Amino acid sequence: MSDTATLHAAFAARINSVLHALEMEGALPAGAAEGSAVTVEPPRDPSHGDLATNAAMVLAKKAATNPRALAEKIVAHLERDPAVVETSIAGPGFINLRLADSEWLAELNAIAALGADYGRSTVGEGRRVNVEYVSANPTGPMHMGHCRGAVVGDALASLLEFVGHPVTREYYVNDAGGQVDTLARSAHLRYREALGEDIGAIPEGLYPGEYLVPVGKMLAEEYGDRFADAPDAEWLPEFKARTVAAMMDMIRADLALLGIEHDEFASEAALQAAGKPAEAEAWMRQHDLVYDGVLEAPKGKTPEDWEPVELPLFRATKFGDDQDRPIKKSDGSWTYFGADLAYHMQKAAAADELIDIWGADHAGTVKRIKAAVAALAEGEGRSIPFDVKLVQMVQLLRNGEPAKMSKRSGNFVTIADMVEEVGKDVVRFTMLMRKPDAQMDFDFAKVVEASKDNPVFYVQxxxxxxxSTLRKAAAEGLSPDPAALDRLGDEELALVKLAAQFPRAVEAAAAAREPHRIAFFLYDLAAGFHAYWNLGNDSPDKRFIVAGDPALTGARLFLATQIGQVIRNGLALLGVEAVEEM
Known part of the structure; x- marks a missing residue:
């Protein structure tokens, strides 16, 4: 339960007080409500009331009575509360409440008082969370395969911070694999091109994108022709380091176009150079989590060249994986899992909770990494919650047809291409309008449509x-004024009730680690606002600016201002601007 100073949290506290009073009366055993699953939330059908609680359903067994009988005792207390104007017991024992209008008007004033902090919470209780996202191989510019995970991870980090978690935004640089050798060789080819050599068509297996042309020029300016005909051993390590650095500069610039900045860039090469995988192995052996064993033969027909080899194996099956996993290869080098295990141990040393945002193509890795973190938690004797969010690919379309690829990249559409064409806000909001594990189409034509079917347009x-309304009012000498809020009617209060869901939506989205819920909330709130606006098209007395009635106008302008504040707060969590004109 939150301690946020908002209406829903306040009524949750009031229900709690009623339950404690029933404990004092002997109708409930002492401590019955502690740690229970009692909820206070809007009913599914608004006609049933403003709030509903399942307290009687949850606690009836402890009270040794039936839910409806306990509900009657709870209602008897609630009816004494001047903020409650109507109560009813539905079904087997759900309690519905209708609140006094003054409660909603007080919430409107709370939005004004809290401003940018409306919806902020302390439910995170200072627990440190490491959110790792993007972590693309440093072999080229950011493309659509990275964009969705980048936006989801960044919005999730903002959401967690908003509810009281210190968050580290981390990028894991995979700079120790064979793809980095390929990158360096591709840069060497462009280096020779910069020196005047005709390199012809880019050989199969190297990166063909033109983004390596300026890297080749940089290397040529620095080294001259020193490495043009030199053997690999003389230039490969240096070219790897310089090219990865150049790629990371490009990646940071691409992410900045989306408003994304990371706190940490953890290097796999640096991790291995510092001996972290060896330290992880020693720690695991000390806790009997790694042993020397032989992997089972591959299922089905065994390859002719297969032979049993003793390897250090992590006891992954102890923690729910399908088989124990090797942390080293037969040549003594670390497996990807072995390095990843050490990396997660490094992250966990500075965090209370870990969240990884991965592409859906990494689904097969989830079990083994979860097993590794579970082993670490057991070995350290502490809880380390670990969540992996899998993000599906995005299909790029243009008027329903597959979008063409980018010349800059060689074979894909870059984030820079997208942002240049439709803008950061459109990209970010659209990426958050579906659950990350659901397939998504991104149609360049549809995402810029000025229609209700385009969520980002509708909210902005x-x-x-x-x-626009506030500017027009100011030109007429009118301004927001809460003095006559009691003149707001049912349609206006319905808007307040929608906006008042924001703190609950924030906490629910943070608890589920699902920032897309905020985008859904904003669309619903925008829909409510537009519906009210449209009433004024037919009835001038329903407009925000009412001719000849400055008091009612002031109240409605105050309402509009607070709805705008909630929209601004929600968009800020998504990294999207609340525009003032379109």
Whole structure:
């Protein structure tokens, strides 16, 4: 339960007080409500009331009575509360409440008082969370395969910070694999090209994108023709380091186009150079989590060249994996899993919880990494919650047809291409309008449509309409004024009730680690605002600016201002601007 100073949290506390009173009366055993699954939330059908609680359903067994009988005792207390104007017991024992209008008007004033902090919470209780996202191989510019995970990870980090978690945004640089050798060889080819050599077509297996042309020029300016005909051993290590650094500069610049900055860039090569995988192995052996064994033969027909080899194996099956996993190869080098295990141990040393945002193509790795973190938690005798969010690929379309590839990249559409064409806000909001594990189409034509079917336009249009109304009012000498809020009617209060869901939506989204819920909430709030706006098209007395009635106008402008504040707060969590005009 949150301690946020908002209406829903306040009524949750009131229900809790009623339950404690029933404990004092002997209707409930002492401590019955502690740690229970009692909820206080809006009913599914708004006609049933403003709030509903399952307290009687949850606690009836402890009270040695039936839910409806306990509900009647709870209702008897609630009816004494001047903020509650109506109660009812539904079904087997759900309690519905209708609140006094003054409670919703007080919430409207709370939004004004809290401003950018409306919806902020302390439920995170200072628990440190490491969110690792993007972590693309440093072999080229950011493309659509990285974009969705980048936006989801960044929005999730902002959401967790908003509810009280210190968050580390981390990028794991995979700079120790064979793809980095390929990158360096591709850069060497462009280096020779910069020296004047006709390199012809890019050989199969090397990176063909033109983004390596400036890297080749940089290397040529620095080294001259020193390495043009030199053997690999003389230039490969240096070219690897210089090219990875250049790629990471490019990646940071691409991510900045989306408003994304990481706190940490952890290098796999540096991890291995520092001996971290060996330290992890020693720690695992000390806790009997790694042993020397032989892997089972491959299932089906065994390859002719297969032979049993003794390897250091992590006891992954002890923690739910399908088989124990090797942390080293037969040549003594670390497996990808062995390095990843050490990396997660490094992250866990500075965090209370880990979250990884991965592409769906990494689904097969989830079990083994979860097993590794579970082993680490057991060995250290502490809880280390670990969540992996899998993000599906995005299909790029243009008017329903597959989008063409980018010349800059060689074979894909880059983030820079997308942002240049439709803008950062459109890209970010669209990426958050579906659950990450659901397939998504991104149609360049549809995401910029000025229609209700385009969520980012619909939400930003609500913000723009509010600001336009306030500018028009100011030109007429009118301004927001809460003095006559009691003149707001049912339609206006319905908007307040929608906006008041924001703190709950934030906490629910943070608890589920699902930032897309905020995008859904904003769309619903924008829809409510536009619906009210449209009433004024037919009835001038329903407009925000009412001719000849400055008091009612002031109240409605105050309402519009607070709806705009909630929209601005929600968009900020998603990294999207609340525009003032369109």
């Amino acid at each position: 249009y609500a913000s723009a309409r509010i600001h």
